[in-house]
Amino acid sequence: MIAEIGHFALALALALALAQAVLPLLGAQRGEARLIAAAGPLAAGHLLAVAAAFAALLWAFVTNDTSVINVVQNSHSAKPLLYKLSGAWGNHEGSMVLWVLILALCGGAVAGFGRDLPGVLRARVLGVLGLVAVGFLAFILATSNPFGRVWPPPPDGQGLNPILQDPGLAFHPPLLYLGYVGYAVTFAFAVAALIEGRVDAAWGRWVRPWALAAWAFLTLGIALGSWWAYYELGWGGWWFWDPVENASLLPWLAGTALLHSAIVVEKREALKVWTVLLALLAFGFSLLGTFLVRSGVLNSVHAFANDPERGVFILGLLVFYLGGGLALFAWRAPAMAPAGLFAPLSREGGLVLNNLLLCSMAAVVLTGTLWPMFADLLLGQKISVGPPFFNTAILPLAVPLVLAMAAGPLLPWKRAQLWPVLQRLWWAALLAALAAAACLALAGARIGPALGFAAAAWLIGGALADVLDRIALFRRPAAAWSRARGLPRAAWGAAIAHAGLGVSILGMAGMGLATDRLAGLQPGESVALAGYEWRLDRVEDAVGSNWSARRATVTVTRNGATVAVLAPERRFFPVARMTTTEAAIHTTWLVDLYAVLGEEQEGAAVLRLHHNPLAPWIWLGAAIMALGGGLSLSDRRMRVAAPAAKRRAVPA
Numbered sequence: 001m002i003a004e005i006g007h008f009a010l011a012l013a014l015a016l017a018l019a020q021a022v023l024p025l026l027g028a029q030r031g032e033a034r035l036i037a038a039a040g041p042l043a044a045g046h047l048l049a050v051a052a053a054f055a056a057l058l059w060a061f062v063t064n065d066t067s068v069i070n071v072v073q074n075s076h077s078a079k080p081l082l083y084k085l086s087g088a089w090g091n092h093e094g095s096m097v098l099w100v101l102i103l104a105l106c107g108g109a110v111a112g113f114g115r116d117l118p119g120v121l122r123a124r125v126l127g128v129l130g131l132v133a134v135g136f137l138a139f140i141l142a143t144s145n146p147f148g149r150v151w152p153p154p155p156d157g158q159g160l161n162p163i164l165q166d167p168g169l170a171f172h173p174p175l176l177y178l179g180y181v182g183y184a185v186t187f188a189f190a191v192a193a194l195i196e197g198r199v200d201a202a203w204g205r206w207v208r209p210w211a212l213a214a215w216a217f218l219t220l221g222i223a224l225g226s227w228w229a230y231y232e233l234g235w236g237g238w239w240f241w242d243p244v245e246n247a248s249l250l251p252w253l254a255g256t257a258l259l260h261s262a263i264v265v266e267k268r269e270a271l272k273v274w275t276v277l278l279a280l281l282a283f284g285f286s287l288l289g290t291f292l293v294r295s296g297v298l299n300s301v302h303a304f305a306n307d308p309e310r311g312v313f314i315l316g317l318l319v320f321y322l323g324g325g326l327a328l329f330a331w332r333a334p335a336m337a338p339a340g341l342f343a344p345l346s347r348e349g350g351l352v353l354n355n356l357l358l359c360s361m362a363a364v365v366l367t368g369t370l371w372p373m374f375a376d377l378l379l380g381q382k383i384s385v386g387p388p389f390f391n392t393a394i395l396p397l398a399v400p401l402v403l404a405m406a407a408g409p410l411l412p413w414k415r416a417q418l419w420p421v422l423q424r425l426w427w428a429a430l431l432a433a434l435a436a437a438a439c440l441a442l443a444g445a446r447i448g449p450a451l452g453f454a455a456a457a458w459l460i461g462g463a464l465a466d467v468l469d470r471i472a473l474f475r476r477p478a479a480a481w482s483r484a485r486g487l488p489r490a491a492w493g494a495a496i497a498h499a500g501l502g503v504s505i506l507g508m509a510g511m512g513l514a515t516d517r518l519a520g521l522q523p524g525e526s527v528a529l530a531g532y533e534w535r536l537d538r539v540e541d542a543v544g545s546n547w548s549a550r551r552a553t554v555t556v557t558r559n560g561a562t563v564a565v566l567a568p569e570r571r572f573f574p575v576a577r578m579t580t581t582e583a584a585i586h587t588t589w590l591v592d593l594y595a596v597l598g599e600e601q602e603g604a605a606v607l608r609l610h611h612n613p614l615a616p617w618i619w620l621g622a623a624i625m626a627l628g629g630g631l632s633l634s635d636r637r638m639r640v641a642a643p644a645a646k647r648r649a650v651p652a
Contacts, residue, residue: 017134023038024039039127043107050104053097066153068147070147075087079160135321139314162578176221176222177221178217180286183286194276197336204262208259238615241387250369251283268413350407433454492632495628499624503624511614514613522605534554534607535554548574553566581597
C-alpha cells in the first residue's frame with residue numbers, strides 16, 4: 001500500500017507541477033494578481049507531494065519490501081541501515097526521485113525566501129521551475145517508476161552494488177544533486193529575465209545567492225566523489241578524467257564563471273548578456289551530465305543506467321529546456337544593452353579574463369569528453385581521450401587563471417593601473433618563488449610539482465594580501481582590527497575560497513611527487529619505498545555484516561620505529577557475487593601511506609604500495625572553498641535587493 005501511495009504522490013506532484021508551470025506564467029503575462037499569488041502555494045504543494053513519494057521509497061527500502069522491484073534489485077535484509085537508506089538513491093529510479101525532490105526543494109526555497117522579489121519575477125521563476133519539474137516527473141512516471149511491483153515477491157533482494165556500500169557514496173549523490181539542480185534556479189532566473197526583457201543590478205544580486213549555493217554544494221559533491229574514488233577504488237589517484245567526472249566538472253566551471261560574472265552585473269550593470277548565457281549553460285551542462293550517466297552512451301563506474309530509451313527521453317528534455325532557453329536568448333539578448341563601461345585593465349576586466357579562461361577550460365573538457373562518442377557514431381572509429389590530452393590542454397589555461405585570481409581582487413573598478421597592484425603582491429610573488437625553489441631543491445628537477453607549489457603559494461598569498469589591503473593593515477594599523485571586524489562576510493568568503501583553491505593545488509602538486517611500488521611478499525618479507533620499510537606480517541580471513549574478506553596486516557617502519565599498521569582487504573559480497581578492494585590508508589596530513597591487497601599468487605600476497613605527499617590537502621582545500629561560499633552566502637547583502645538608483649536633483 002505504501003508503494004501505491006508513493007506512486008500516487010508522484011502523479012499528484014506532476015499535476016501540481018503542471019499547474020505551477022502554467023498558472024503563474026499566465027498570470028505574470030496577463031497581470032492577474034490571483035494567478036501570480038498562486039505560485040507560492042503551488043510550489044509548496046508540489047514539494048509536499050514529492051517529499052511524500054520520497055518518504056514512501058525510503059520506507060520500502062528500510063522495511064526491505066521485496067514486492068517492490070526496485071528494492072529487490074538494490075537492497076538486501078543483511079545490509080546496514082545506512083546502506084538501505086542510500087540504496088534508495090543508489091540506483092537510477094531512486095536517484096531520479098531524489099533529483100525531483102531537490103528541484104522541488106529549490107522551488108520551495110524560492111517561494112519561502114524570495115518574498116522580497118517582485119511578484120511577477122517570482123511567479124515567472126517558479127513557473128519555469130515547475131516546467132522543468134514536469135519534464136522529469138513525466139520521465140519518472142513513463143520510464144522509471146520506482147514503485148513497480150514484482151509477483152511473487154522473492155525471499156530477499158539482490159543487494160546494492162558493493163562499491164556503493166560506503167559512507168562517502170551515501171552522501172555524495174545528494175550533495176552533487178544539490179549543485180546540479182541548484183543551477184535550475186539560476187536557469188529559471190535567466191529565463192524569467194529573458195521573458196521580461198530586462199536584466200539589471202537587482203537581478204544580478206538576486207541570482208548570486210542561488211549561484212553561490214549551487215557552486216558550494218557542487219564543490220563538496222565533486223570533492224566527496226574524488227575522495228571516495230581515492231580510498232575505495234584502490235588506484236591511489238584522485239582524478240582520472242573519467243567522462244562522468246568530466247560531466248560534473250562542466251557545470252562547476254560554468255557555474256564558477258557565472259558567479260564572478262554576476263558580480264559585474266550587480267556592481268556595474270555590464271556583462272548582462274554573457275551572465276544570462278552562463279546561467280543557461282550551467283544548467284544545460286547539468287542536464288548533459290544527467291544524460292551521460294543514464295543513457296548508456298558512455299561506460300563508467302559512475303553510470304546509473306544503460307538504457308537507450310531513457311537516454312533518448314532525457315536527450316529530448318535537454319534539447320527542449322536548453323534549446324528553448326537559447327532560442328529565447330537569441331530573441332531577447334539584443335535588447336539587453338550594457339550600461340557600464342570599463343577599461344580592459346580593471347576589476348571588470350579581470351573578471352572577464354576569469355570568465356574567458358574558465359569557459360575555455362569547459363570547452364576543452366566538453367570536446368575531450370564527447371569527441372570519442374561522435375567519432376564512433378560518425379566515423380566508425382574507436383578512439384580514447386585520456387589524462388595526457390586533458391592535462392596538456394588545461395595547463396596553459398590554468399596558469400594565467402591562477403595569476404589573475406590573486407591580482408583581480410586588488411584591482412579597482414572601472415579603471416586600474418597594474419604597478420600599484422604588483423607592489424601589494426611582491427611578497428606573494430616572493431613566497432611563490434621560494435616554494436618553487438624548495439620543491440626543486442628537495443625533489444629534483446620536477447617542473448610540474450614546482451609550478452604547482454608556486455601557484456598554491458601565490459594564490460594563498462594573494463588571498464591574504466586582499467584581506468590585508470581591505471583592512472589597511474600597513475596604511476592605518478591602528479584601525480586595522482576594527483576594519484577587520486566590519487569587513488563584509490562576502491569579502492572574507494571570497495578570500496577564503498581563493499585560499500582554499502590554493503590549498504587544493506598544494507595537494508595536487510604534492511601528488512605529483514607520489515611514488516608507488518608493486519610487490520609480491522610472503523609473510524615476514526618487507527620492501528622499501530620512500531624511506532619506509534613495508535613488512536607483510538600475515539594474511540588472514542575476516543567476516544563482516546554482509547561480506548567475507550582476505551585481510552593483510554602490513555607494518556610500516558622508519559629507522560626501526562613503527563609508523564603505522566595497515567590492514568588492506570579484498571572483500572567478497574556473496575549476494576552480489578562481487579569482489580572489491582578496500583585500501584588501507586594512514587595519514588599524517590603531510591603524507592598518506594597507502595596499501596592495496598591484490599590477488600594471492602603461490603602463497604605470496606601482491607601488494608600495491610603508495611607514498612602520497614599532501615594528498616588530504618586536495619579535499620581539505622575543497623572544503624575550505626565551500627566554507628568560503630557558505631560564509632559569503634551568510635552576508636546580509638546577499639539576501640536583499642540592490643538599491644534603486646537615486647534620482648538626480650534637478651535645479652529649479
